[in-house]
Amino acid sequence: MKKEMVGIVLAGGQSRRFGSPKAFAERNGIPFYFYSIQAMDDLVESIVLVTNESLFKQFRNEKLSVELTTDHQDFAGLGPLAGIYTAMEKVEAEWYLIAPVDVPFIEKRIFSLLLPYRSNNPDVIAPIAGDRLQPLLSIFRGTMKDKIKEQLLRKELSIKQLFDKCTVSYVEMKDDLLFTNINSLEEYNCFLE
Ligand SMILES: Nc1nc2c(ncn2[C@@H]2O[C@H](COP(=O)(O)OP(=O)(O)OP(=O)(O)O)[C@@H](O)[C@H]2O)c(=O)[nH]1
Known part of the structure; x- marks a missing residue:
């Protein structure tokens, strides 16, 4: 049955710049990926976490x-769009x-402001x-699936x-710290040490 709201956590990247799987890097003893789950947990009916074979x-x-x-076998490793498509295929x-x-500074209020x-x-x-x-921290309508596949x-x-x-509603947000994106160890040391 089609759900109203589903969460997608994109966790299939290679973390080349970080040097180890950044999903499992920690902030205050909690792995990064868990902050993403927490930020959407209360708002969705279920969450799909899309990773790669090695993780x-x-x-x-x-x-x-x-x-x-x-990731869907036809698109494995093709980047975030592959992860989004995979989750959309799994759960309508x-x-x-x-x-x-x-x-790792993501908060539920980002989604609450977008919804x-x-x-x-x-x-x-x-x-x-x-x-x-911030295209990866966003809300997509289910009808995007075919365009993504194309x-x-x-x-x-x-x-x-x-x-x-497509039609995008762009929403200006003041608190850009919440969107701090950790790609490298230098960024980790700067924001988390
Ligand atoms: N499911 C899935 N997620 C991906 C894929 N590529 C990137 N992601 C996720 O998308 C987000 C942004 O990824 P990037 O930082 O651009 O890429 P990355 O491969 O993780 O890191 P680099 O190797 O340093 O570029 C992260 O949450 C990744 O885990 C993919 O092919 N499949």
């Missing part, structure tokens, strides 16, 4: 109450709350924080390219 076991050992899966929903695993924009009837609701678009089949992996083809 799957490690996530399974965490015994999470989320649906754990790996009207809306998807999406978060990456490398934003009301559903009334504008957009395909996507995406925040702009500190003048930067792009993946053409190996067009850019989210911004996808946004050019």
Whole structure:
């Protein structure tokens, strides 16, 4: 049965810049990926965490109450759009709350501020924080699935390219610290040590 709201945690990246799986890096003793789950947990009916083959076991050992899966075999490793498509294929929903695993200051209020924009009837609701678009911490309508698949089949992996083809409600957010994205150890040391 189609759900109203489902969460997607994107956890299938390679963490090349970080040097080890950044999903499991910690802030205050809690792994990064868990902050993303927590930020959406109260707002959705279920959560799909999409990872890759090499991290799957490690996530399974965490015994999470989320649906754990790996990227759709046709698109494995093709980036965040592959993860979003995979989750949309797994669980049908009207809306998807999406978060990456490398934003350890993420809070529920980001999604709470985005959700009301559903009334504008957009395909996507995406925040702009500190003048930067945050396309991976956003809300997608389920009808985006076919457009994402078309792009993946053409190996067009850019989210911004996808946004050019749909209606996006852009939402300016003041507190850009919440969106702090940790890609490297230098960034980790700067924001978390
Ligand atoms: N499911 C899935 N998630 C992905 C994929 N690529 C990136 N992600 C996730 O998307 C978010 C942003 O990823 P990036 O930081 O751009 O890429 P990364 O591969 O994790 O890191 P780098 O190797 O340093 O570029 C993170 O939460 C990643 O786990 C993918 O192919 N599949």
